[in-house]
Amino acid sequence: MPKPLLARLALLLAATLPLGALADCATPDSSPTVLLGSVDSGVSNRAVDGQCTIDDLIADEQAWGSQAAFLNHASKISFDLLKQRRITAAERSRLMVAAQSSGIGTQLKVKLIAFNDFHGSIKAGEGSSSNPGVARFATRIQALKAVNPLHAVVSAGDMIGASPLTSALFKDEPTIEAMNRIGIDFNAVGNHEFDEGREELLRMQHGGNHPTDAFSGKGLAADKKHGEFAGAQFKFLAANVLDTATQQTLLPGVGIKDFLGNKVAFIGMTLEATPTIVSPAGVAGLSFADEADTVNALVPQLQAQGIKSVVVLVHEGGFAAGGMNGCSGASGPIVDIVSRLDPEVDLVISGHTHQAYNCLLPNKAGKPVRVTSGGQYARNLTDIDLTLDTRSKDVLSIAATNLLTGTGGEQDAGLLELVNHYDALALVPKSRVIGSITAAISRAANAAGESALGDVIADAQLKATQPVGFGEARVAFMNPGGIRADLPFNPPSGQVTYGDAFTVQPFGNSLVTMSLSGAQIKTLLETQFTGCNGQLAERILQVSQGFSYRYSSAQPCNARIDQMMLDGQPVSPAASYRVTVNSFLADGGDGFVVLREGTQRLGGAVDTDAFEAYLQSTPGGVSPGPQNRITRQ
Structure with a gap:
C-alpha cells in the first residue's frame, strides 16, 4: 500500500479515537472561545469529541500539582487534536500561548x-x-x-x-x-x-x-x-x-x-x-x-x-x-x-x-x-x-x-x-437501675465554684470510706474535671441507670484514703487558684458534708483560705485528718501535688461503685447538693 495512503488511513483511525476520556461532557462548555483560566486563547470553542468541546478536553478547571503538569496535558490534547485535524497548527500555537499565560497549575x-x-x-x-x-x-x-x-x-x-x-x-x-x-x-x-x-x-x-x-x-x-x-x-x-x-x-x-x-x-x-x-x-x-x-x-x-x-x-x-x-x-x-x-x-x-x-x-x-x-x-x-x-x-x-x-x-x-452494634451490646449494663434522685443534679458551679453534683459525689465518696476498715475518712475532695455531665432526672420516678452514672464519672478511678495534717489540707485548697503553687487553671475542689471553708480571690497566693471547719470545729494545722480523694488526685493530678505527701494510704472502691452504693442507701432518692460548703468573699 502506498505510503501516502497509509498516512491518510492513520489519520482516519486517529479521528475515531475518543479524546474525552478525561472530561465530563454531560454539560459541555458553551463559551464561544477557549478560555484557559482568565486568558482568552482566541480559538473558537467547538465540539470535537461527541459533546466535548476543546475547552472540556483541556479541562483547565481540574487540579494540577504544577504548571508543568498542566502544560504537558494541554500540549498532549492539542497535539492529538492537531493530528486528527480538529484544530489547525495556528490554533494549537494560540492554545499553548494561552496555557502558558494562564498561570493554571501555579x-x-x-x-x-x-x-x-x-x-x-x-x-x-x-x-x-x-x-x-x-x-x-x-x-x-x-x-x-x-x-x-x-x-x-x-x-x-x-x-x-x-x-x-x-x-x-x-x-x-x-x-x-x-x-x-x-x-x-x-x-x-x-x-x-x-x-x-x-x-x-x-x-x-x-x-x-x-x-x-x-x-x-x-x-x-x-x-x-x-x-x-x-x-x-x-x-x-x-x-x-x-x-x-x-x-x-x-x-x-x-x-x-x-x-x-x-x-x-x-x-x-x-x-x-x-x-x-x-x-x-x-x-x-x-x-x-x-x-x-x-x-x-x-x-x-x-x-x-x-x-x-x-x-x-x-x-x-x-x-x-x-x-x-x-x-x-x-x-x-x-x-x-x-x-x-x-x-x-x-x-x-x-x-x-x-x-x-x-x-x-x-x-x-x-x-x-x-x-x-x-x-x-x-x-x-x-x-x-x-x-x-x-x-x-x-x-x-x-x-x-x-x-x-x-x-x-x-x-x-x-x-x-x-453505633447500633455497640449500643445493643451495652444495653444490659447501661440500663441497670442503681438508684434514684429527686430532681436533676447539675455540675454547674455557683460563684464560689461549688456544684450540686459535686456535693453529692463528694458525699458518696465520704460515705464509702467512713467505716472502720474502709478508711475512717473525715472529709472527701472531688476534682471538678472528673465530673463530665449532669445527672438527668428520668421521669416519672427519677431512676438513675448505670449508664447515667458512668456518663457523669467515666474514668473508673478508685478511692484512696490518706492522712493529711490540717496544714496540708490548707495547702491543698490554696493550690486551687491559677498561678498558685504551680496551678495552671482555677480548679475548685468539691467538698463533702461537714467540711466548709471561705476564700478570698483578692488575697495573695497561700493567704486566700480561712475558716476551715470540720464537723463544727476549726481545722487545726497540726492535727491529722483522714482524707479521701480519687486515685487521679492521690497521685498529684490537676496540680495538687501535696496529696502525694499523704500517709497511711488505703485503697477503696471504684468511684462509680461508691456512687451506686450511695444512691442505693437513700431509698427516697438523693437530692441535689446544697452548694453551701464553700464561700467566696
Missing part, C-alpha cells in the same frame, strides 16, 4: 477538615442532647470531602477518653473504628489519650485486644484484624512526648500528606502540662516538651526535605468571645504558644479548652497566623481551605470556617451500623 487548593475533643461521642444524644453522634458527623465530613478530592481530615486531640458509655465500656475501640470508617488522617495526642497509660495508647494505635478487659474486641468482623481489635488506620502524632529512657518520641511527631507533589506537614502535640492533669502513673517515664520549642526545632528539618507548608495540630487552646467564628479578647495558653512560633508555621489547629473560635494571632515575627478550634463532642467541624504555591511549595492563603454539625440530617449508614 496554585493548588487543598481542603482540611478539622475537629477536636471528640471524647468518644459516637451515639447521638448520649451525654448531651446536643451530641449529634458520629453517623451525622461522618455525613458532614463526607460532604466536605466531596467538595475537593484533595483533602485531609485531622483531629487536635482527646478523640478518646472521658467518653460516654457506648464507647468507654468497650475501651474506646468503637471510636477508633468509627474514625477508621470515616477515613481520617492524623490525630494529635491529647491528655485524655493518656488516661489509661502509654501501653493502652500504643494499643489504640497498633491494635490487639485488651489483655484483661472482657469488653475488648467486640467490634464487627469488618473492623477487626485476625479476629481482634485492629487499631487505628490513621496516625497518632506526639512530637513533644519523649521516652525519657531512649529520648525518642513515643509516637511519630510529624505526618506528611502529598497533594499532587505538594507536601503538607502536620506536627502533632499534646499540651506540655499533661503530667499535671492525668494520672502520674500513666505518664511515668515520659517527658512533655514545650510546644513552641518543639515546633521551632522541627521546622528546619522539614525545610531540608523541601516542605514549606506547615500545619500544627496542638492539644492546647484558649478562650475567645464572639461566637464560634469569633475571636474577641483571645486569651489562654495558645496565645503564648503562637507568639513564639517560627514564622514558617502557616496554620494552628488547637483544642483542649472545648471552645470554638477562629482567630488570627501574632507569631514570633508579629505576623498573624490563623488559629482555629472546633469546640467539642462532634458539635462542630472546621472547614479550612489552603491555597498552595506549587512553585515555592508554601501556603499563599488560608480561609477557615467553623460549621455546626447539627442534630438533624442524614446519618451515614455504615457508621450507624457500628
Whole structure:
C-alpha cells in the first residue's frame, strides 16, 4: 500500500479515537472561545469529541500539582487534536500561548477538615442532647470531602477518653473504628489519650485486644484484624512526648500528606502540662516538651526535605468571645504558644479548652497566623481551605470556617451500623437501675465554684470510706474535671441507670484514703487558684458534708483560705485528718501535688461503685447538693 495512503488511513483511525476520556461532557462548555483560566486563547470553542468541546478536553478547571503538569496535558490534547485535524497548527500555537499565560497549575487548593475533643461521642444524644453522634458527623465530613478530592481530615486531640458509655465500656475501640470508617488522617495526642497509660495508647494505635478487659474486641468482623481489635488506620502524632529512657518520641511527631507533589506537614502535640492533669502513673517515664520549642526545632528539618507548608495540630487552646467564628479578647495558653512560633508555621489547629473560635494571632515575627478550634463532642467541624504555591511549595492563603454539625440530617449508614452494634451490646449494663434522685443534679458551679453534683459525689465518696476498715475518712475532695455531665432526672420516678452514672464519672478511678495534717489540707485548697503553687487553671475542689471553708480571690497566693471547719470545729494545722480523694488526685493530678505527701494510704472502691452504693442507701432518692460548703468573699 502506498505510503501516502497509509498516512491518510492513520489519520482516519486517529479521528475515531475518543479524546474525552478525561472530561465530563454531560454539560459541555458553551463559551464561544477557549478560555484557559482568565486568558482568552482566541480559538473558537467547538465540539470535537461527541459533546466535548476543546475547552472540556483541556479541562483547565481540574487540579494540577504544577504548571508543568498542566502544560504537558494541554500540549498532549492539542497535539492529538492537531493530528486528527480538529484544530489547525495556528490554533494549537494560540492554545499553548494561552496555557502558558494562564498561570493554571501555579496554585493548588487543598481542603482540611478539622475537629477536636471528640471524647468518644459516637451515639447521638448520649451525654448531651446536643451530641449529634458520629453517623451525622461522618455525613458532614463526607460532604466536605466531596467538595475537593484533595483533602485531609485531622483531629487536635482527646478523640478518646472521658467518653460516654457506648464507647468507654468497650475501651474506646468503637471510636477508633468509627474514625477508621470515616477515613481520617492524623490525630494529635491529647491528655485524655493518656488516661489509661502509654501501653493502652500504643494499643489504640497498633491494635490487639485488651489483655484483661472482657469488653475488648467486640467490634464487627469488618473492623477487626485476625479476629481482634485492629487499631487505628490513621496516625497518632506526639512530637513533644519523649521516652525519657531512649529520648525518642513515643509516637511519630510529624505526618506528611502529598497533594499532587505538594507536601503538607502536620506536627502533632499534646499540651506540655499533661503530667499535671492525668494520672502520674500513666505518664511515668515520659517527658512533655514545650510546644513552641518543639515546633521551632522541627521546622528546619522539614525545610531540608523541601516542605514549606506547615500545619500544627496542638492539644492546647484558649478562650475567645464572639461566637464560634469569633475571636474577641483571645486569651489562654495558645496565645503564648503562637507568639513564639517560627514564622514558617502557616496554620494552628488547637483544642483542649472545648471552645470554638477562629482567630488570627501574632507569631514570633508579629505576623498573624490563623488559629482555629472546633469546640467539642462532634458539635462542630472546621472547614479550612489552603491555597498552595506549587512553585515555592508554601501556603499563599488560608480561609477557615467553623460549621455546626447539627442534630438533624442524614446519618451515614455504615457508621450507624457500628453505633447500633455497640449500643445493643451495652444495653444490659447501661440500663441497670442503681438508684434514684429527686430532681436533676447539675455540675454547674455557683460563684464560689461549688456544684450540686459535686456535693453529692463528694458525699458518696465520704460515705464509702467512713467505716472502720474502709478508711475512717473525715472529709472527701472531688476534682471538678472528673465530673463530665449532669445527672438527668428520668421521669416519672427519677431512676438513675448505670449508664447515667458512668456518663457523669467515666474514668473508673478508685478511692484512696490518706492522712493529711490540717496544714496540708490548707495547702491543698490554696493550690486551687491559677498561678498558685504551680496551678495552671482555677480548679475548685468539691467538698463533702461537714467540711466548709471561705476564700478570698483578692488575697495573695497561700493567704486566700480561712475558716476551715470540720464537723463544727476549726481545722487545726497540726492535727491529722483522714482524707479521701480519687486515685487521679492521690497521685498529684490537676496540680495538687501535696496529696502525694499523704500517709497511711488505703485503697477503696471504684468511684462509680461508691456512687451506686450511695444512691442505693437513700431509698427516697438523693437530692441535689446544697452548694453551701464553700464561700467566696
